[in-house]
Amino acid sequence: xxxxxxxxxxxxxxxxxxxxxxxxxxxxxADGEIFEVExxxxxxxxxxKSFFEDDAVSATKPMPLPNxxxxxxxxxxxxxxRSLEIxxxxxxxxxxxxxxxxxxxxxxxxxxxxxxKQERKxxxxxxxxxxxxxxxKELILAANYLNIKELLDFLCRxxxxxxxxxxxxxxxxxxxxxxxxxxxxxxxxxxxxxxAFEGVDED
Amino acid sequence: MEDLxxxxxGNILSRLGAAxxxxxxxxxxxxxxxxxxxxxxxxxFNSTDWTVYRDLxxxxxxxxxxxTIFQTTGLQGLSILMDDVDVxxxxxxxxxxxxxxxxxxxxxxxxxxxxxxxxxxxxxxxxLESLLLAHNSITGVEPNFQRFPCLKSLxxxxxxxxALDLSLLLTACPKIETLELxxxxxxxxxxxxxVELTSxxxxxxxxxxxxxxxxxxxxxxxxxxxxxxxxxxxxxxIGKGTLKHxxxxxxxxxxxxxGEIVENLEIVDISNFTIIWPKFYQMISRxxxxxxxxxxxxxxxxxxxxxxxxxxxxxxxxxxxxxxxxDLRDGVLHYGLQGSSHLVNVTVLEIGWIVxxxxxxxxxxxxxxxxPNLKKLVIHGIISExxxxxxxxxLARFTSSIxxxxxxxxxxxxxxxxx
Numbered sequence: 001x002x003x004x005x006x007x008x009x010x011x012x013x014x015x016x017x018x019x020x021x022x023x024x025x026x027x028x029x030a031d032g033e034i035f036e037v038e039x040x041x042x043x044x045x046x047x048x049k050s051f052f053e054d055d056a057v058s059a060t061k062p063m064p065l066p067n068x069x070x071x072x073x074x075x076x077x078x079x080x081x082r083s084l085e086i087x088x089x090x091x092x093x094x095x096x097x098x099x100x101x102x103x104x105x106x107x108x109x110x111x112x113x114x115x116x117k118q119e120r121k122x123x124x125x126x127x128x129x130x131x132x133x134x135x136x137k138e139l140i141l142a143a144n145y146l147n148i149k150e151l152l153d154f155l156c157r158x159x160x161x162x163x164x165x166x167x168x169x170x171x172x173x174x175x176x177x178x179x180x181x182x183x184x185x186x187x188x189x190x191x192x193x194x195x196a197f198e199g200v201d202e203d
Numbered sequence: 204m205e206d207l208x209x210x211x212x213g214n215i216l217s218r219l220g221a222a223x224x225x226x227x228x229x230x231x232x233x234x235x236x237x238x239x240x241x242x243x244x245x246x247x248f249n250s251t252d253w254t255v256y257r258d259l260x261x262x263x264x265x266x267x268x269x270x271t272i273f274q275t276t277g278l279q280g281l282s283i284l285m286d287d288v289d290v291x292x293x294x295x296x297x298x299x300x301x302x303x304x305x306x307x308x309x310x311x312x313x314x315x316x317x318x319x320x321x322x323x324x325x326x327x328x329x330x331l332e333s334l335l336l337a338h339n340s341i342t343g344v345e346p347n348f349q350r351f352p353c354l355k356s357l358x359x360x361x362x363x364x365x366a367l368d369l370s371l372l373l374t375a376c377p378k379i380e381t382l383e384l385x386x387x388x389x390x391x392x393x394x395x396x397x398v399e400l401t402s403x404x405x406x407x408x409x410x411x412x413x414x415x416x417x418x419x420x421x422x423x424x425x426x427x428x429x430x431x432x433x434x435x436x437x438x439x440x441i442g443k444g445t446l447k448h449x450x451x452x453x454x455x456x457x458x459x460x461x462g463e464i465v466e467n468l469e470i471v472d473i474s475n476f477t478i479i480w481p482k483f484y485q486m487i488s489r490x491x492x493x494x495x496x497x498x499x500x501x502x503x504x505x506x507x508x509x510x511x512x513x514x515x516x517x518x519x520x521x522x523x524x525x526x527x528x529x530d531l532r533d534g535v536l537h538y539g540l541q542g543s544s545h546l547v548n549v550t551v552l553e554i555g556w557i558v559x560x561x562x563x564x565x566x567x568x569x570x571x572x573x574x575p576n577l578k579k580l581v582i583h584g585i586i587s588e589x590x591x592x593x594x595x596x597x598l599a600r601f602t603s604s605i606x607x608x609x610x611x612x613x614x615x616x617x618x619x620x621x622x
Contacts, residue, residue: 168230
């Protein structure tokens with residue numbers, strides 16, 4: 001994870017709070033892999049959050065994630081870590097660690113917000129670059145199961161961009177779905193929505 | 204992707220948003236069709252999405268929009284932005300709004316309706332959070348039974364509304380934070396054209412293309428005020444000194460009052476505005492938290508009306524971004540650069556000319572001397588179409604001077620923007 005580009009004085013905000021032990025939470029995936037994740041990151045997972053809030057469960061006992069593979073969880077953790085870092089680039093309303101140069105509160109906010117937006121854009125563009133359709137699907141299922149709204153929305157947005165302006169056949173191939181309409185039903189849909197099927201990119 | 208839950212498919216379809224893409228995707232398989240019918244929350248019919256919309260008659264468009272909307276359930280965001288359509292029939296528009304009434308949170312609609320429909324009366328009000336309306340009229344606002352309890356953002360463009368209704372509308376929105384008024388047609392009952400708006404929650408207001416005698420805004424939480432292309436005799440802001448961003452562009456106003464308390468001002472951006480510096484300075488002199496000051500395309504009549512760096516340095520010690528563009532003449536240069544206080548926090552300097560002259564490079568030099576911590580310099584220039592020989596020579600001399608000048612300031616990044 002590259003930390004050098006941003007101007008945040010704390011390049012590793014998750015471990016930055018001095019004195020506080022970085023609590024980790026143990027997660028066990030469907031294929032038996034064990035992951036030790038910083039508490040801040042693990043709490044981004046809605047499923048994990050409610051598990052530890054409802055039950056006074058010891059944080060050392062590994063939480064089972066039967067629907068998530070090791071590779072998917074690893075990607076998810078990468079995303080959430082980076083996302084937390086980017087979010088911490090924007091100083092909160094009352095910033096305690098503002099240095100003299102950053103004492104100008106509002107200015108810090110404006111510039112920081114712009115920088116954060118740019119970082120997020122670049123990071124998100126890179127994140128899915130080498131992922132296959134199957135990988136993306138796995139990530140979506142993992143994000144859905146773990147209840148991570150930000151990641152899920154990002155993945156759905158990316159998928160939507162890939163099938164925008166494309167034909168039904170292209171989308172079916174992309175998702176690996178077989179159409180399950182009868183020929184009559186299919187014909188009816190195409191007739192009812194003839195306007196939409198005009199000039200479609202048969203790529 | 205066969206294992207994708209139908210709600211997730213609904214999420215994907217909602218990200219697609221454009222009606223045509225949604226319809227095509229719904230033909231993928233039964234699950235996707237179910238997602239379209241039960242889990243789609245955003246749908247848009249925008250003329251920019253698809254060129255074929257332009258070839259369809261308004262009636263055909265009405266049919267297509269009706270059929271598409273009526274297959275959905277629980278739509279939260281509906282956008283109908285059809286720039287090429289002259290008018291939609293009232294019955295169709297009423298149908299769309301009534302169908303989505305219970306669940307709609309965001310509505311964008313910009314087509315004239317005939318006969319005229321009171322959109323505010325028909326659209327969903329309980330959950331509406333954001334409304335953008337254009338090319339329609341608003342009449343008979345009744346804040347007692349027409350409340351918008353969740354509306355945070357309201358944008359009215361080319362809308363005809365009376366001053367009274369506009370004021371009542373604002374009171375019908377107890378949580379409103381953002382208001383945009385562009386080219387409104389304000390009907391007035393008496394000779395004097397006055398608009399008086401009150402909102403304790405309003406944070407940001409943008410007004411463009413308005414021509415009034417009096418505009419009074421009472422807003423105790425206001426943070427951003429932006430006026431563009433307006434002609435006003437009196438503009439008065441009554442508040443609790445919460446204003447942070449103040450921007451006026453191409454506005455003529457005889458009497459401008461933004462209140463006594465201006466301590467929270469962070470950004471002041473004035474362009475194309477005839478101000479008398481001493482008067483204006485009086486208005487913002489106590490804004491010691493000012494971070495950005497932009498005075499652009501300004502013309503000064505008298506020498507002592509000129510903005511001078513000494514005043515800026517002393518009054519705004521936290522200034523980090525300074526942008527100046529005005530008609531430079533000998534007196535302006537001399538007076539403007541008098542004093543010696545440094546602007547220690549300025550890291551970005553933007554300087555512009557309307558008509559270039561040889562004084563400009565001296566001006567840049569003088570400014571650079573006063574900004575010891577400068578990191579970036581942006582020079583904005585306007586090149587006239589008919590480039591006279593003289594102008595080219597002046598530009599050449601200017602370029603040489605800048606090259607030489609910047610050798611002393613190697614750490615400063617220089618950018619040129621010519622129009």
